[in-house]
Amino acid sequence: MVRANDQVEAMLQEYADLIALRGGDAFKARAYEKAARAVGGYPDDVSALDAQGLRDIPHVGRSVADKVLEYLRTGRMSVVDEARASVPAGVRELIAVPGLGPRKAMVLYEELGITSVDQLQDAIRQERLRDLKGFGERTEQSILHGISVLRKAGEGRILVSAAMDVAEQLVAEMSAIPGCVRCTYAGSLRRMKETIGDVDILVAAHRPAPFMEALVALPGTAEVIARGEKKTSVRTATGLQVDLRVLPPASWGAGLQYFTGSKAHNIRTRALAVRQGLKLSEYGLFDAESGRSIASGTEEAIYTRLGLPWIPPTLREDRGEIAAGLRGELPDLVTERDIRGDLHTHTDLTDGLAPLEDMTAAAAARGYAYYAVTDHAPNLSMQRMTSEKILAQRERLRELDGGHHTMRLLHGTELNIGPDGDLDWPDEFLAEFDLCVASVHSHFNQNRRELTGRLIRACENPHVSVIGHPTTRLIGRRPPIDADLDAVFEACARTGTALEINAHPERLDLCDEDVLRAKRHGVKFAVNSDAHATTHLAYMRYGVATAQRGWLTTDDVINTWPLARLRRFLGR
Template identity: 65%
Template sequence: MARPNDEVAALLQEYSDLLSIGGGAAYKVRAYEKAARAISGHPQDISVMDADTLRSVPGVGKAIADKVLEYLRTGSVRALDALRDEIPPGVRDLIAIPNLGPRKAATLYHDLGIASTGELVAAIHAGRLREIAGFGARTEENILHGIELTRQHGERVHLDTAMERAEELVERLLSVGGCQRCTHAGSLRRFVETIGDVDVLAAADEPGPLMETFTEREPVEEVIATGETKSSIRTTDGLRIDLRVVPLRAWGAALQYFTGSRAHNIRTREIAGHAGLKLSEYGLFDAETDQLVVSETEEEEVYNRLALPWIPPPLREDRGEIEAARKRELPDLVSETDIRGDLHTHTDLTDGVSPLEDMVATAAERGYAYYAVTDHAPGLPMHRMTDEKVRAQRERVRELDGAYRGMRLLHGSELNIGPDGEVDWPEEFLNGFDVCVASVHTHFDQPREEMTRRLVRACENPCVNIIGHPTARLIGRRPAVDADLDEVFRACARTRTALEINASPRRLDLRDDDILLAKQYGVRFAVDSDAHSAVHLAGLRYGVGTAQRAWLTGEDVINTWPLHQLRRFLRPPS
């Protein structure tokens, strides 16, 4: 099931959006949006909180707390239901279109009566949007692109959503008597950035009890299909999950088969065929006698019988992994345990929801050797950062440095890369930071030449160490900026500027394909969480998965390095 905090946060965000469409006061819209972020990032389970404890969560006042308690008690909120009745479902769908949002959706609804995506497309083609101030040809183009982006994303979910559901289910199935093995497989095991459906594989002599648990307990919304060894469900949050149960003797072959990818499996079946074998989800067999060749239960044995070493799942995309395996040249992939520290995180000083002390304590619990605080700089006025605030934070960081044995603290900033490539603060002020991340946060639609030059100029700034979420994409919400990435990657290599692999499942930026290209230029990378709450520091795993898909080793990733080596990279001797 969804984490109660995330479930309530989604509810409050919906209330905020509907208030905006309905013409609610701006301060109230912002209050519910802020409360949604705070509850999502709060470490404690809000479903067990009383009214007083709820109001202690930053941004949660009495009115919001009352609505949260009403939802937890009854499963609904009367005020939200009233807004849902007032605003047609089609208008609510418009909010999800990238480049639109609640305010523009409200304008379209109130001024033109547009109440569905289909009506919006028709109005654009008829030129009706140009009757409204602020809706020109470029806006129409952006909205149409956003609609196409939404259609492409379709029913797919973000990686973290699928992973959480899969891990909950695997844990539940492992507790069923007779379950010998259970794990997730498919694209989720390969850390693909979005997931269409989740494959879960189990081994048991008697599948019945597993199928009963799978189809009859929460979070099942619908049983799509059920059978003796395969069943499919749709969860209450719309995710399709398929369960397959195999005998233990077939476990290794089944896990290899159901992990995929399809292209990788075609290659392994071809290799088996050339060796006089047949490989399927049921096992590895002699092609002539149909006798089971591999009766061992591990995936490694299947690959060994094909004269290959075990190939890590994130590499199984038929992008050269078979050839590298044959030559015994598979990379020693970076792992989460290799990461010594996080170099891009936020606190409640700007747009985070956890105080500095909580972020530092959670980082220490993760066993980091170093940890950087990088709140936003003044270039984004909504975060209200000032020179005085950042100096005071630096003093507090210095006070906390050494409070957790074995972990050093770095004070940094996430700078905004302006339209011309300039960043916040002059060089003499920036020299006071231990690490500077620079990111694009505005003017996403600059022409290709201008965007390329903007990013290159940021790389050339001697104080910029890392380019954060380099293409600025939001998966399913905002496309990557249009830039000549070859030129940007050349600049990063030339200036010794690392590129971030932003682990937020909404970003996963850089993409694995871009990382593969950047590595050819000799670029280094930083896998960072971009966490805005202590809870989200654990999301680093998704960035590591993306790095693995791109064949990166620990040496490629600067925050696997010892602190003394990292410091030389961040501030090389002149």
């Protein structure tokens, strides 16, 4: 159930981390990190490639290809095994703490003998880190916050994208079994929460047994947790729990509504039913006195009988959707079909994996009306951007733009918001771009006042159209920066600067709750993939789902607008 590409990516990334931990060549570690990302973003299954096919992947040379082939053949990489043996397991555990890199992890081990997260937490409480060079009270607080983030992320939850891969494969498997009337995923995955605890699969069928047997027999099933007539729970090889429920076809709508949740939403709908003399369960909506079935076949029928419109799953979090539905005020949510273009993407000119030509072709295949290329600016020095390079890219993009009859190409850049809110290029140079995305990429530990002022100053630059991944978070790996977001939202509304909903599953930044708050300030949004490979363009679905969870409509999202309206916004 896990792509070979993802397994190889994880192994190569671990090797890069181990090189850094051992104080090895930084360029070598960076090379393996790039190779890991390239394999993870490669569209074809690497397990089907030979040595030459692997070397055709960007950043994968002969040495990396040999290691990948070894892993695909044996399930191991000897160099990783050797590197693991030279680094205590506890130190490898430490680098999982957001904000604690390989160098600091080795210092903690060598100077204080710390080999576990628990020991690290105890040392901070005893203020033992403060005498170490490069550590201090502020660093301690940052590490403590990182430990909290790590432990919260480790509570059996995975990214929505990883859960979706498993769920869609299972739905395909179950749907192919004779006797399947309906099949889909439910639970928090259907509500598109950013992390998922387990995957719920629902099947409508008259005979449950064939489906239970099929789930247990799947190659990806590592453990059977419970097996019954109507429900079977298994654990996959990656530790993800899957719950399969088989419903009578006549109860499909009621079951889907019930098992989609959320619990708080279901309490509201059941209370609404009780007030009308009805009883709502996973089997249907019934008259409370006679037990007569009122509705059960579809979700629409259930909600209609309760006096509600059908409520999209992404809204079912008890955030006022029931009251809004009763008033007839539910928003007409933005959908992926409404997205006319992507306004934040990268090529191999900086840290992307595919050339400009491949990225634009993949975007055109998605049916976009416009598409922006926004490679990194020079202050992110590792990307080695120059004015000459970006201008040469613009010239090539203009040539390609002439060949696209249905999709217009926009030339942009992702600027770096410096510690004082300064940007990479002077205003006269920025004025020549079609759009500028500005993002924080460093100095995450500034104080609240500094971080807030930094973001507001970027908003106030007339050439900045979008603030990219505004809180900089990486889910489970890096906490959001400590900025006064309401002040930033007010500045965006005042200056006409859009806030990004970064669709990468590791970011989803802004998150849904922040989107809701920003919308109340009158902010506009751009839902972008931040694609670094052609396969990443499909991440748009997760950004749109986050926008839906934030109650956004097409009027709120600038890249649903026709190009003429978008250009007016960008040229404010």
